[in-house]
């Protein structure tokens with residue numbers, strides 16, 4: 337049903353007030369074809385909203401918000417090694433992880449507790465603790481909001497990169513993802529080398545972990561570091577970890593020996609944005625109703641009543657001051673609208 341002037345406050349994890357001029361909750365993919373036939377999709381600048389965990393509304397949205405609530409979980413094929421599962425795009429990502437983990441299927445356990453829907457996961461190729469969506473991605477089905485056709489995208493067509501895909505570049509704003517097929521392993525190879533996973537498993541007294549244990553450890557780590565959006569509005573990491581030329585990294589490392597790094601493509605080095613922000617004095621700093629979180633500098637939070645404008649201003653100030661101090665550009669991971 338098409339609704340008017342709907343508040344989006346409960347539909348974005350920053351908890352920002354913004355109204356959608358028009359709003360439609362999609363429960364069946366056929367509804368999109370029907371809307372397309374009325375010309376509404378062509379005329380009303382549709383914005384597809386999933387879990388709202390990567391978006392900052394600076395203003396009301398003057399077009400049509402399509403709230404993607406498409407359900408579904410079905411095994412589409414399996415063999416002794418793997419299983420391919422199709423999930424409706426509106427399913428919560430974490431519920432999909434729990435579904436996989438409960439069957440002992442591996443590949444997404446390191447991505448436990450990431451907010452948002454599975455339909456949004458390919459857009460920025462979500463990642464955490466040494467794993468990325470692309471590692472388990474098989475294909476997706478998407479509705480082309482321009483042509484009204486349904487298209488299948490395989491992994492190559494998605495052109496995944498670090499927090500990046502075709503859907504953030506050439507395909508931006510053009511598609512509504514309908515379903516995502518993941519290829520999960522029935523003989524999981526665990527990846528526990530990243531960060532605190534191994535140490536957390538040891539603290540939990542687990543010597544021979546399975547996918548359930550790794551998932552539980554990741555949940556524990558995330559809960560100890562990252563603010564729960566239900567308690568303190570946020571969008572997870574606000575910026576990407578920048579990839580800088582090796583020579584620039586060496587020069588920074590000479591001045592700051594504790595600077596960490598992660599491998600990146602070519603002759604570039606990925607460095608932690610959280611470290612740059614913390615070194616620059618922003619960690620735990622509150623400005624008005626927003627600020628950089630005290631336990632994770634990369635996470636900007638809403639202390640209550642923040643506006644999108646305030647959050648965007650803070651992000652600009654942080655990026656500007658990091659640039660002045662380190663000569664490193666911070667690219668936003670979060671979408672700012674309006």
Ligand code: EPU
Pocket residue numbers: 463464465466531571572573574575576577596608609610611612614619631632633634669
């Ligand atoms: N660090 C600081 N100060 C802080 C926090 C971290 O200096 O306040 C430094 C430490 O040196 C630490 C390093 O930054 O070793 C990395 O920190 P962390 O492991 O917490 O991860 P991150 O690089 O800040 C990335 C992802 C997260 C993901 C974690 C864990 C990006 C933009 N973010 O954060 O993803 O959960 O790794 O794998 O790549 C998200 O994208 O929304 C997100 C939360």
